[in-house]
Amino acid sequence: MIQIESLYKSFDGNEVFRGISLEIPKGLILALIGRSGCGKSVLLKHVAGLIKPERGRVVVEGKEMGTARGRALRALRGRLGFLFQGGALFDSMNLFENVSFPLREKTRLSHQLIQARVLRELENVGLSGSEYKYPSQISGGMVKRAALARALVGDPEIMLFDEPTTGLDPVTGQSIIELIDSCHQRLHFTGIIVTHEISRVSPIVDRIAMLHEGVIWAEGTPSEFFASQDPVVRGFLGDAAKDMS
Amino acid sequence: MFDIIKRFGASTIEYVRKMGVMGLFLLKAVLFMMIPPLKFGRFLKQIRFIGLQSVVVILLTGAFSGMVLGFQGFYSLSRFGSDAFLGPMVGLALIKELGPVISALMVTGRAGSAIAAEIGIMRMSEQIDALELMGLNPYRYLVVPNFLAAMISLPLLTAIFDVVGIFGGYLIGGKLLGVGAGTYFGEMAAYVEMEDIMEGIYKSFSFGLIIAWVCCFKGYYAGAFSGFGSEGVSRATTQAVVLSSVLILVWDYFMTSILF
Ligand SMILES: Nc1ncnc2c1ncn2[C@@H]1O[C@H](COP(=O)(O)OP(=O)(O)OP(=O)(O)O)[C@@H](O)[C@H]1O
Numbered sequence: 001m002i003q004i005e006s007l008y009k010s011f012d013g014n015e016v017f018r019g020i021s022l023e024i025p026k027g028l029i030l031a032l033i034g035r036s037g038c039g040k041s042v043l044l045k046h047v048a049g050l051i052k053p054e055r056g057r058v059v060v061e062g063k064e065m066g067t068a069r070g071r072a073l074r075a076l077r078g079r080l081g082f083l084f085q086g087g088a089l090f091d092s093m094n095l096f097e098n099v100s101f102p103l104r105e106k107t108r109l110s111h112q113l114i115q116a117r118v119l120r121e122l123e124n125v126g127l128s129g130s131e132y133k134y135p136s137q138i139s140g141g142m143v144k145r146a147a148l149a150r151a152l153v154g155d156p157e158i159m160l161f162d163e164p165t166t167g168l169d170p171v172t173g174q175s176i177i178e179l180i181d182s183c184h185q186r187l188h189f190t191g192i193i194v195t196h197e198i199s200r201v202s203p204i205v206d207r208i209a210m211l212h213e214g215v216i217w218a219e220g221t222p223s224e225f226f227a228s229q230d231p232v233v234r235g236f237l238g239d240a241a242k243d244m245s
Numbered sequence: 246m247f248d249i250i251k252r253f254g255a256s257t258i259e260y261v262r263k264m265g266v267m268g269l270f271l272l273k274a275v276l277f278m279m280i281p282p283l284k285f286g287r288f289l290k291q292i293r294f295i296g297l298q299s300v301v302v303i304l305l306t307g308a309f310s311g312m313v314l315g316f317q318g319f320y321s322l323s324r325f326g327s328d329a330f331l332g333p334m335v336g337l338a339l340i341k342e343l344g345p346v347i348s349a350l351m352v353t354g355r356a357g358s359a360i361a362a363e364i365g366i367m368r369m370s371e372q373i374d375a376l377e378l379m380g381l382n383p384y385r386y387l388v389v390p391n392f393l394a395a396m397i398s399l400p401l402l403t404a405i406f407d408v409v410g411i412f413g414g415y416l417i418g419g420k421l422l423g424v425g426a427g428t429y430f431g432e433m434a435a436y437v438e439m440e441d442i443m444e445g446i447y448k449s450f451s452f453g454l455i456i457a458w459v460c461c462f463k464g465y466y467a468g469a470f471s472g473f474g475s476e477g478v479s480r481a482t483t484q485a486v487v488l489s490s491v492l493i494l495v496w497d498y499f500m501t502s503i504l505f
């Protein structure tokens with residue numbers, strides 16, 4: 001369960017959020033869309049507690065992210081998976097070490113179990129054979145997929161995806177969406193997917209929210225969304241809406 | 246006019262705030278250093294980087310500092326006809342001042358800058374955020390190993406510097422200029438006290454702390470305090486080297502004048 005209550009945030013006078021309220025019930029996935037630069041990544045970072053709200057609250061699993069500290073915050077974050085827009089892989093470790101890092105550091109699993117788990121996870125994102133390459137030796141799309149494997153390896157209860165399919169070809173993009181879906185069926189995580197490819201992502205999400213001018217401009221199920229008459233929503237969905245209806 | 250005062254006030258507050266953050270950073274680092282667990286692998290890696298890989302530089306600078314002290318010391322002392330005291334002069338200068346200070350400056354340039362750049366790049370590319378989001382404590386992984394490694398390596402490097410320097414001085418003063426091994430080492434043993442050696446060790450220990458503190462801090466707060474992107478990292482690195490060098494010399498003065 002993720003609750004965002006009248007959230008305000010500005011960066012040196014640039015008002016990014018002007019009262020955001022949003023609620024994602026446990027086990028559901030929300031797709032978050034909006035113009036580039038409207039604050040989607042910043043919103044995800046608020047949910048993860050990386051950025052503190054100016055006003056308002058972000059409550060994750062009953063705990064307020066803005067005020068949680070130290071061990072309580074780390075415990076909460078241990079249940080959370082985050083796919084950074086830029087991947088944020090550890091660049092001095094190879095892919096295998098990157099993906100196994102959370103398991104090695106946080107669980108007492110044996111070496112063999114970790115190895116099997118990590119290799120499977122890398123295979124799921126189509127990276128078997130590149131286990132021992134370093135992030136600077138692989139393409140941007142591969143970085144994205146490795147980061148996804150690392151985010152999913154800890155069986156998170158809450159998943160925040162920042163543009164999981166951007167920079168991937170349509171086929172790989174589709175397989176990533178299917179991977180997210182199958183993980184969701186297995187883990188039933190609560191999730192937010194930030195995306196620009198709403199027509200592709202909408203089949204696997206329960207709700208869609210659109211961020212515009214610092215507020216949640218529209219929110220609803222995919223079918224409500226695609227039937228919307230709001231000019232901003234229609235203008236934004238453009239071809240996607242036509243495809244669907 | 247009013248505007249100038251306002252801006253002056255704002256920058257003063259900003260400055261004080263940064264100092265506060267820097268102090269808190271040190272406090273946290275020391276706290277997490279005291280509380281186990283220690284990330285032993287990373288600690289060993291940093292010992293290797295800060296300590297072992299600095300040995301060649303320390304050998305070179307130590308030898309040449311000792312040799313130049315041998316020359317200068319001999320010529321100055323022989324003017325007063327007291328060139329027999331070359332040994333204690335070289336020994337004391339190296340053990341009390343030059344050894345700790347030059348070793349610290351060399352380590353700052355070699356390892357400190359690299360530490361600041363590494364942590365700074367991790368900050369910029371959100372790797373530190375990624376660590377935090379895994380529920381791990383970045384201080385334990387990035388900061389504490391550097392603190393411990395610097396505080397252990399620096400006294401050892403200083404000891405190597407001192408020994409090599411003393412032999413360098415002997416090579417020039419004792420052998421080349423003819424003071425003689427007996428006089429050189431005998432007088433040194435008579436005049437250099439255990440206290441002097443401890444002074445050098447305390448100093449180099451605290452310099453290790455200063456290097457780790459400043460360089461880790463500058464890297465850790467790269468985005469917020471020194472601008473963004475690669476320019477931010479380069480600025481953080483420069484600031485780290487300059488600030489730790491200055492702090493080392495200032496702290497050296499205070500330690501010498503107040504504590505000893
Ligand atoms: N650390 C920061 N300091 C200052 N401003 C920031 C910071 N982070 C984000 N912003 C500002 O917040 C706004 C939203 O940025 P954000 O990265 O969330 O956009 P986005 O919706 O994710 O865009 P995109 O779809 O291109 O990824 C931008 O105008 C950006 O300038």
Ligand SMILES: [Mg+2]
Pocket residue numbers: 040041042085162
């Ligand atoms: Mg973004």
